[in-house]
Amino acid sequence: MPDNNYSSLPLNTWYVAANVEEFEVHNVIGRRIAGRPIVLWRSAEGNVHAFEDSCPHRKAPLSMGEVIADKGLRCPYHGFTFAGDGRCNGVPGQEKVPTQWRTNPYPVIERYNCIWIWLGDPSRARDESSIPAFMEFGIEPYNVRSGLIPVDADYRLLVDNLLDPTHAEFVHRTSFGSSDLSAAQGPARSESRPQEEFESTIEEDKISFVYRLINSRGGPCFRKAYSMREGELSDKDNIDYIMHVEWQPPGLFSYCIDLNSADSTDGNHLRLVNLHILTPETEQKTHYFYRCSVLNDGGQDSILDYWHEIDRMAFNEDKAIAEGQQRNIGDQDLFADRSLWARGSDQMNLGGRRILQRMS
Template sequence: MFPLNRWYVAGFAWELADKPLARTLLNQNIVLFRTGSGEVAALENRCCHKSLPLSCGTVENSGVRCGYHGLLFAPSGACLEVPGQERIPVKARVRSYTLVEKDQILWIWMPQEEGAAPTCEAPDYPIHSDPRYTFRGDVFHYDAPYQLIHDNLLDLSHLGYVHLKTIGGNAAVHMNAELKVEAAGDQVRVLRYMPDSVPPPTYLGAWPFEGRIDRWQEVEFKVSHLNIWTGGADVGTEDMNDPQRGGFHMRGFHAITPETDTTAHYLWTMAANHHPERANVIDLVYEQTALTFYEDKVVIEAQYENMKKHPNAPQIDIHVDVGPNRARRVIERLIRDNAAPAAALSAAAA
């Protein structure tokens, strides 16, 4: 159901304090924790003794201890201690996953074959440490399949209808914005420009624009996450082709990690710059961003509920669907690629 042999976002660094965290990822029941020595780890969320979730236990310096009979498990999944007996059974271990902490993001490698090592490094996200920006983030749960969230983020024309009080603006301007879609390998890039437009409420609250603005929306789809760079500058003051252009910037990190076939985790951060004449506006930007994402959540979950009521009803495409459709084709191809080796092995065994 999902592309495998790749990194997905399991959480954020600040979520791991002194307690284990239960999270289902790609239909896998997983516990995340940080040991007392600072190491991050991910294990199957099930004690191999009596199946109590390890998330019901406690974190210690060397691992996580089951809350039922006290078996202690290392980040490798090996049992380190069985209280009351010296001998540790050979089979006393649980499945482990590779978990990497990078730029305050927790990346988990989801292999096709259990125990397979990563074949590449976890992605970088330098925005979180860029001194030009400050950021905040959160985790939302969606009762909807993950690709519906991809569709939403790759088609920002909906802003003029769904987000009128925050990052929206004139609906006609959004629907008629200059649109460019690029695809290369496993990535899709959607570029939208809205010159000489009225700045939306969130922008006005964060930046002292002189009047109308040239506005941009650049979306990069990367299967496990999307990077969305939006912003605006006073009309005619910046080159929209210059990656170092000035003005007000919002840098969004959007990790859409499937929970199950029909539910998803939305792990996001929003970074923003601030004008020297204004105090840091990250709290305003965060609150406005969270509001827009709640608005999207309502729409997407209602959309999915209605899709279940009309399971065979066709859907037509319009011009704004080019980006989402290309992303869906990427996912379909990757799932087929994962399935091919398994099918070959089955045929050979037969």
């Protein structure tokens, strides 16, 4: 595997390289991942392969090429063809191909409607533990919306963001639209506020937290989503909002938001699901894949369309903040600045950075 010392980004992990549905449009995709130029292609037999996006002959981008049914991936410059195992199996005008002519393939897995790639030590690629089970929300029988947002910022800034629920009432005023969705991470700030609980778990290799806002207004978008299933809510109708978050480093997040009538015990909550999938393009750019779904929607498919619209708005609000941070810090690591202020509620950010540092 070529090691051109691209960056200090984690390599011994499975990254999402593409959404499966991207291959419905093109069967050859060029994408830079963790600093490395990669070509992904689906063979005529339906298998996805990944090489360095550079023909060993004259360094032409293989992603500009095409798939030939009985040969594999064809270079756009001189027509060299490559089988899925990286072997060069055809050179126009040349009867024999030297057996040593090959490009090294990267390990890939197609799972949960994503294409995963391993860029590090190939002998460790058999360990699939960094592909968490919560990614199952990306497949049937769940009704899913998915997409990819390019972000001109270090993926770690987005990890910081997603491990920090306190930003929601400020960054997401337009999308979520409620100051009631702040995580005080302690007792309610006054008796007039809804019951608010926050608990987090920082482990050696992952972080999770739960935020509960009981008997609350719940925020306009959440009230609307819930009312789309239950019927119009009156001003006196409060809801319970419970958010479960799990982070599998370096960049996989599961957000599950459960909505129910205030103090209900029937377990018939509306569940809004978000998967945030952060794949570093370079040290200052990120492929932000996402998936959203709705469970227990009572047959109201319009809830998912609405939730997808809100999600897209919120993702772009986070994108604007992260890109603004990146412009300010340039090519430096945010946490290299020792003058940064620190709040007591920044512990998950600090814990997350320590985990990522160990992975680098």
